[in-house]
Amino acid sequence: MGDALCRLTIREMNRLLRAREVSSRQVTEALLRRIAEVDNKLNAYVTLTQELALEQADAADRRIKNGDKLPPLLGIPLAIKDLICIAGVRTTAGSKILYNFIPPYDATVIRRLKSQGAVFLGKTNLDQFGMGSSTENSYFGSTHNPWDLERTAGGSSGGSAAATAADECIGSLGTDTGGSIRQPASFCSVVGLKPTYGRVSRFGLIAYGSSFDQIGPITKDVTDCAMLAEAIAGWDENDSTSAEVPVPSYARVLDGEVRGLRIGVPREYFAEGLEPEVEDAVRAAIHVLEGLGATAEEVSMPKTDYAIATYYILTTAEASSNLARYDGVRYGYRTSNASDLLSLYRKSRSEGFGEEVKRRIMLGTYVLSAGYYDAYYRKAQQVRMLMAQEFAEVFKKVDVLATPTSPTPPFRLGEKLDDPLKMYLSDIYTISANLAGVTSISVPCAFSSQGLPISIQLTGKAFDEETVLKVAYAYEQQSQVRHRKPPAVPQGDGHGV
Amino acid sequence: MEYEAVIGLEVHAQLLTDSKIFCGCSTRFGGAVNAQTCPICTGMPGVLPVLNRQAVMFLLKAALTFHSKVAPYSRFARKNYFYPDLPKGYQISQYELPLASGGYIEIDTPAGRKKIGLTRIHLEEDAGKLVHGSDTGSQGKSYVDLNRTGVPLLEIVSEPDLRSPEEARQFMQKLKAILLYLEICDGNMEEGSLRCDANISVRPVGSDKLGTKSEVKNMNSFRYVQRALEYEMKRQIEVLEAGGEVVQETRLWDADKGITMPMRSKEEAHDYRYFPEPDLVPIEVKQYGIPDYDARLLTTSPRLADYYEEAVRHAGHPKTVSNWVMGDLLRELKRDGTEIEKCPVSPAALAELIKLVEAGTISGKIAKGVFEEMYRTGKTPAKVVEEQGLVQITDVGQLQATVAEVLTQHPEQVKHYKSGKEQLLAFFVGQVMKATRGKANPKLVNELLREQLNAESRS
Numbered sequence: 001m002g003d004a005l006c007r008l009t010i011r012e013m014n015r016l017l018r019a020r021e022v023s024s025r026q027v028t029e030a031l032l033r034r035i036a037e038v039d040n041k042l043n044a045y046v047t048l049t050q051e052l053a054l055e056q057a058d059a060a061d062r063r064i065k066n067g068d069k070l071p072p073l074l075g076i077p078l079a080i081k082d083l084i085c086i087a088g089v090r091t092t093a094g095s096k097i098l099y100n101f102i103p104p105y106d107a108t109v110i111r112r113l114k115s116q117g118a119v120f121l122g123k124t125n126l127d128q129f130g131m132g133s134s135t136e137n138s139y140f141g142s143t144h145n146p147w148d149l150e151r152t153a154g155g156s157s158g159g160s161a162a163a164t165a166a167d168e169c170i171g172s173l174g175t176d177t178g179g180s181i182r183q184p185a186s187f188c189s190v191v192g193l194k195p196t197y198g199r200v201s202r203f204g205l206i207a208y209g210s211s212f213d214q215i216g217p218i219t220k221d222v223t224d225c226a227m228l229a230e231a232i233a234g235w236d237e238n239d240s241t242s243a244e245v246p247v248p249s250y251a252r253v254l255d256g257e258v259r260g261l262r263i264g265v266p267r268e269y270f271a272e273g274l275e276p277e278v279e280d281a282v283r284a285a286i287h288v289l290e291g292l293g294a295t296a297e298e299v300s301m302p303k304t305d306y307a308i309a310t311y312y313i314l315t316t317a318e319a320s321s322n323l324a325r326y327d328g329v330r331y332g333y334r335t336s337n338a339s340d341l342l343s344l345y346r347k348s349r350s351e352g353f354g355e356e357v358k359r360r361i362m363l364g365t366y367v368l369s370a371g372y373y374d375a376y377y378r379k380a381q382q383v384r385m386l387m388a389q390e391f392a393e394v395f396k397k398v399d400v401l402a403t404p405t406s407p408t409p410p411f412r413l414g415e416k417l418d419d420p421l422k423m424y425l426s427d428i429y430t431i432s433a434n435l436a437g438v439t440s441i442s443v444p445c446a447f448s449s450q451g452l453p454i455s456i457q458l459t460g461k462a463f464d465e466e467t468v469l470k471v472a473y474a475y476e477q478q479s480q481v482r483h484r485k486p487p488a489v490p491q492g493d494g495h496g497v
Numbered sequence: 498m499e500y501e502a503v504i505g506l507e508v509h510a511q512l513l514t515d516s517k518i519f520c521g522c523s524t525r526f527g528g529a530v531n532a533q534t535c536p537i538c539t540g541m542p543g544v545l546p547v548l549n550r551q552a553v554m555f556l557l558k559a560a561l562t563f564h565s566k567v568a569p570y571s572r573f574a575r576k577n578y579f580y581p582d583l584p585k586g587y588q589i590s591q592y593e594l595p596l597a598s599g600g601y602i603e604i605d606t607p608a609g610r611k612k613i614g615l616t617r618i619h620l621e622e623d624a625g626k627l628v629h630g631s632d633t634g635s636q637g638k639s640y641v642d643l644n645r646t647g648v649p650l651l652e653i654v655s656e657p658d659l660r661s662p663e664e665a666r667q668f669m670q671k672l673k674a675i676l677l678y679l680e681i682c683d684g685n686m687e688e689g690s691l692r693c694d695a696n697i698s699v700r701p702v703g704s705d706k707l708g709t710k711s712e713v714k715n716m717n718s719f720r721y722v723q724r725a726l727e728y729e730m731k732r733q734i735e736v737l738e739a740g741g742e743v744v745q746e747t748r749l750w751d752a753d754k755g756i757t758m759p760m761r762s763k764e765e766a767h768d769y770r771y772f773p774e775p776d777l778v779p780i781e782v783k784q785y786g787i788p789d790y791d792a793r794l795l796t797t798s799p800r801l802a803d804y805y806e807e808a809v810r811h812a813g814h815p816k817t818v819s820n821w822v823m824g825d826l827l828r829e830l831k832r833d834g835t836e837i838e839k840c841p842v843s844p845a846a847l848a849e850l851i852k853l854v855e856a857g858t859i860s861g862k863i864a865k866g867v868f869e870e871m872y873r874t875g876k877t878p879a880k881v882v883e884e885q886g887l888v889q890i891t892d893v894g895q896l897q898a899t900v901a902e903v904l905t906q907h908p909e910q911v912k913h914y915k916s917g918k919e920q921l922l923a924f925f926v927g928q929v930m931k932a933t934r935g936k937a938n939p940k941l942v943n944e945l946l947r948e949q950l951n952a953e954s955r956s
Contacts, residue, residue: 239545240546320577345579368772
């Protein structure tokens with residue numbers, strides 16, 4: 001029964017807790033046992049917070065016993081991407097440069113989850129500072145895909161996606177700067193939502209690209225995604241870029257109803273580089289929605305071609321500045337052989353950052369340099385505005401856009417490691433939503449002939465998480481994909497409870 | 498040959514805000530080392546800045562005093578460089594879109610009063626302080642105190658309008674006096690709460706060509722501003738007289754030796770890679786957009802201006818609030834000989850009354866009476882409206898009946914109206930208002946009257 005407990009969704013566990021059929025401690029212990037069993041194969045976790053988790057679980061059980069008002073996430077064990085600060089818990093950003101950093105404060109999302117009484121199992125693996133698409137750029141080793149251990153779990157939130165898919169947690173948080181929630185969710189066959197920029201507070205999220213980064217849920221189904229999104233969303237006085245837009249009840253709109261809904265299918269997303277199997281699966285999923293009464297029409301978004309170039313200019317520029325604080329002076333890794341101030345900086349940073357991080361810092365430093373700013377940074381900002389306008393235009397005609405999340409199913413570990421450009425292209429369908437600041441969700445829709453996950457991505461207008469969740473839910477109800485469990489992980493009975 | 502100096506100053510003034518510019522830490526001078534810090538001002542991973550409103554208000558005070566133009570849209574920028582007193586590796590400053598630009602400060606010269614132009618005024622954060630080993634007894638080590646990190650700085654850049662070191666000193670003293678009067682900076686150059694750097698070049702008197710300038714730093718008193726610039730002026734003249742060329746460089750004033758010395762060139766080879774700060778939203782300074790007459794009247798006393806601004810904060814609609822304050826409110830106060838601070842109607846209560854009118858709950862006419870009652874009794878507008886049953890009648894059925902009644906009672910006027918005397922409409926409106934004791938919605942009454950009169954003429 002241990003594994004059955006691990007397979008619970010947030011909604012199911014919430015019901016069982018209320019009915020007092022299970023305790024939070026029971027599920028938390030089952031999950032910790034499962035992590036001990038399978039995570040040596042997956043490497044989804046960087047840090048386990050076993051003691052904290054059991055303490056929080058017991059506190060939740062006491063609240064349930066006292067019959068207090070029970071928030072939806074009370075007692076639910078979650079995994080948190082190691083880019084989000086939890087007070088007193090080591091937070092590494094997946095990098096050697098923060099290998100020993102213990103933040104003295106909670107991120108706003110953590111504070112909100114704590115106030116609901118959620119349980120934190122640990123911190124999950126990622127590409128350093130969120131920079132990567134395969135979780136191979138982690139100081140703590142690569143995360144493996146539970147569907148095929150030879151393949152990547154995606155990135156940068158590969159740890160959260162793998163942990164969720166392999167039932168090493170009930171739900172999880174990831175972060176998305178250019179697809180880092182949606183692409184790993186797609187690769188691991190779980191649901192991942194990138195909220196609108198400004199929807200979720202970034203306070204306590206270690207910055208990569210400040211005007212792109214958003215925290216969002218990675219969950220086993222759309223219902224859980226709605227519940228977790230609702231818990232973390234909303235204005236925060238500590239984040240000036242968070243929006244004062246009220247948060248509706250997301251779970252309430254999940255009724256399976258999509259009649260009259262207009263789906264846009266952007267031509268540019270079904271072009272060269274897209275694997276035929278993925279295209280077929282996504283088109284089939286769109287058909288399913290049409291069968292439910294939605295209408296689909298082809299639209300054109302020609303500025304999509306500029307997405308990757310624009311993204312890598314702007315995010316690296318922001319990153320080059322955001323990562324300047326890791327200088328070996330106040331916290332984190334400091335070189336042991338500095339001779340003067342300059343060598344302290346140079347050596348601490350050269351030894352502490354990974355290759356991909358250094359590459360992006362150099363790119364960003366270059367595009368902001370005197371004489372290049374106008375040609376690169378300013379131009380890219382202008383293109384970004386045009387892309388946002390293109391999205392605004394297309395959303396006058398359609399309610400959501402349906403596209404693949406990734407052009408391919410999960411690729412092999414090591415396959416793209418020596419070719420950064422090839423790696424960057426794996427985000428081609430996800431980064432536009434971050435450039436435009438809109439919301440986007442990835443929902444599993446099929447398996448390839450090799451048994452690898454394929455997902456459909458639904459993108460909606462800014463602050464319209466309701467519509468993408470609604471459509472995602474309607475589709476999910478028609479699909480059997482979510483009932484399939486990864487074979488690469490031991491499925492047998494654990495130790496029972 | 499006789500020479501004159503061309504000098505421009507860049508001044509940094511620490512603002513006397515209660516807390517730092519982007520976090521809640523205290524700005525008090527002289528606290529225990531690193532006691533006035535938090536994760537935000539020490540640049541921990543994941544933290545974000547939130548702009549201190551008071552700092553912006555202080556800048557606006559200065560900008561208005563200096564006749565500067567306040568930008569309706571402004572933003573912060575990151576100035577990137579590495580130094581241990583700068584925890585984030587960048588300083589949040591302003592670059593392309595400063596909060597204010599232009600304006601001037603007047604100084605007195607032997608030739609009379611002179612306006613020194615200002616290029617720009619902006620906000621930025623101060624850096625921390627390094628304490629080196631030799632000062633602490635542990636040789637070979639350096640320490641950093643971040644108490645000062647994030648203290649708000651007003652940066653004021655002058656045009657190169659100063660023509661002598663004496664004028665530069667005068668400018669600084671005048672500036673200090675103004676900042677003190679505004680109560681936004683304590684002006685202490687020795688403690689560093691007021692600091693200045695100078696750009697200086699020399700040229701033959703009568704020439705309008707600019708010479709090569711040097712930048713002079715580390716002048717931490719008014720006297721040193723003058724002495725350092727006198728030295729630098731003399732030095733540049735000597736270089737030129739000897740047939741040499743002035744090198745563009747940064748020089749440090751050494752007060753003990755009474756000379757300026759070039760800074761090591763490595764320290765000034767910076768490309769700051771400015772770009773807009775993505776963690777802060779642009780600042781929009783909104784104007785009330787009320788006529789000059791209103792603005793002058795409302796600012797006859799600071800208390801009155803405060804009253805007005807608070808009411809606008811609650812109600813919006815700056816011109817409507819202005820009308821109420823200048824009209825009904827001041828009239829009542831004048832009649833009583835009462836001061837605004839003793840006004841029985843609070844700004845929030847006035848705002849509530851205005852909102853009742855905006856929402857259509859009561860008519861503007863009824864509101865006048867409600868205001869008088871509020872002034873007399875100190876009651877809230879909602880209470881007055883409720884007690885006296887003044888809620889505006891917007892019920893179509895009820896008003897239709899009253900309109901019909903009025904028309905029946907005045908057959909003569911109806912006849913005249915129909916024969917073309919349409920100005921009689923106002924008469925009918927007046928009658929309906931009378932019948933409803935002023936509570937009818939005037940717009941609705943107008944519509945219903947036209948409807949019924951036209952319908953009658955067709956039948």
